[in-house]
Amino acid sequence: MIRVPRPNLDGFTLALLATVGLASVLPVQGPAAEGVHWVAEAAIALLFFLHGARLPREEVTAGLSHWRLHLLIFSLTFVAFPLIGWLVVATLPERLLPPALAIGVQFLCLLPSTVQSSIAFTSMARGNVAAAVCSATLSNIGGILMTPLLVALFLKAQGGGFSLDAVQTIVVQLLLPFVAGQLLRRWVGAWAARHKTLLKATDRGSILLVVYIAFSEAVVGGLWHQVPVESLAMVVLIDSAILTLFLVGTTLLSRRLGFSTADETAIVFCGSKKSLVSGVPMAGVLFAPATAGLVLLPVMIFHQIQLMVCAVLARRYAERDAEARDALPAAS
Template sequence: MIRRTLARFGIDPYLLALLGTVAVAILLPARGQGAVVANQAVSVAVALLFFLYGARLSPKAVWEGLLHWRLQSLVFASTYILFPLLGLGLTKAFGAWLSPALILGLMFVCVLPSTVQSSIAFTSIARGNVAAALCSASVSNLFGMVVTPLLVMLLLDSKGVGFSAEAMKSIALQLLLPFAAGQLLRPWIGALLQRYKAVISIVDRGSILLVVYDAFSEGMAAGIWSQVTLGDLVMVILLDMVLLAAVLAITTLLSRRLGFSKEDEIVIVFCGSKKSLASGIPMANILFPGQALGLVVLPLMLFHQIQLFACATLAQRYARRPAEPHPEPTAPAMLGSAKA
């Protein structure tokens, strides 16, 4: 009942959980030994998260997705080329009005992979190519484990990011190794995970909430909120909105100019414009040691909700388009059907 009421007003229950977690971290931050335990728990949670990703992702889905190379290339270009270029332009133009941590957070949004669940869900609502969306979002996240750290090194290192050999080691141990282990064990545990999707979803989302709590607890200990003003929040929201609007417009225009079907256009628009909170927060925890992590992930949390509102509206608009008429069967086909 509560979930249905929230959905009616366009409110994501998970966003409320995230905001509640931030509130708990502000009121009851982990300190001393509690902070040490929280950090260790986060490392375990991140590894578990990517193990489950590996166990659920079918290698066949990755291969089939790669075969649709024109669509995948456009989504990849939007995710890892268009977004970073727009981010560089926005941060150059408005960087003087925001703190370095928030600028870093905005650029971090731009180098993340696409979402999986919401991209597929919105593609389905919009009557798009769901199979292609599944492949595209999955491949985006698979590449993201390597491409995102590389883009962080290339584009953000000059801004004081602690990207190093130690960060690469953490990526390998906490992301790539668990993911590979999940892929290896998938033949034995894949069916079990499918059977208990609700439990796995709780583990997924619970892991992210734990990382958020730890990030904002550290922020409280470092006194980061004294650095954020209402003007900062408004500016970040506006830049997130401009960024998303630009990508939605460009992906729509390009997919139509390049002759994609409406179903494939929907995949390109939704998969090419999303950024993953589920992958982003664990990666931020590894890639930005010593940073004010609460501030760094704030633009991502805001972008996540903005993209949900915008894409939910867009999906409903796509869904209202007239159904394409199916061609009438030819006479030989009708005769063959009758004989059968």
């Protein structure tokens, strides 16, 4: 009997799909939308505060000395990715990739790397966790300024929004809570570390709220009349191709430059991933409400693909490391 493999969808992915479905059927509008928007902003600020409170400064300090690794990851995230996104958008005709989705693909490539999943996959692969913590954190802090600047550079002619007010909003909503968490870590760090469930719930809940708002506004503006099935399939194909390119590219490049296997895993998982946590609130600030939902589609799809693929890759790294360790006694 032939067994058909089932898609590996986690609870959060199902929640995202349910949120998009809810926004499609019952989009929030009027005064209620303003209230939900306020709650979402507060949840995002709390999320970044808790990230700052939990992040051990010792691990960041330990990883800072590995400047070659950090420079490579930073260049991949904010130079190579944006250029690849620009090339893809410039190459594909509008009939295959509508303008709003094209903006979303480019916006995806302008985002910083993830923090939690990059570190988790590096740890699972038995890689350089300290370097991953440092690089992912630097990427996210740098992304608060770099992403709006890159949006101004790459998307100004395509409807991307940029202004000093937008940067100020992002700094206030993301950077200041993170810094506050770091400053208050002495008093709240241990409590935040013990309550990982709270951080996870805040993380996912804040994203779901912002996604609900963005898609509600997009649905009211006629979202599903603008996106044919073929365009969604094209986005899945593009996201998959971009992820494959960077997974293979980071692996080959790290080996060519002489990095250790432990460093290679940090480069692969930090240099090939994009942050949904940072992308969702930034899209709400940088793009018009009716556009933000469409812009987020490529980001959400890429998020799920990267989680599934990187989970498999991390397990293979771990298995290879275990085999190498088992072979040591026999070789001696």
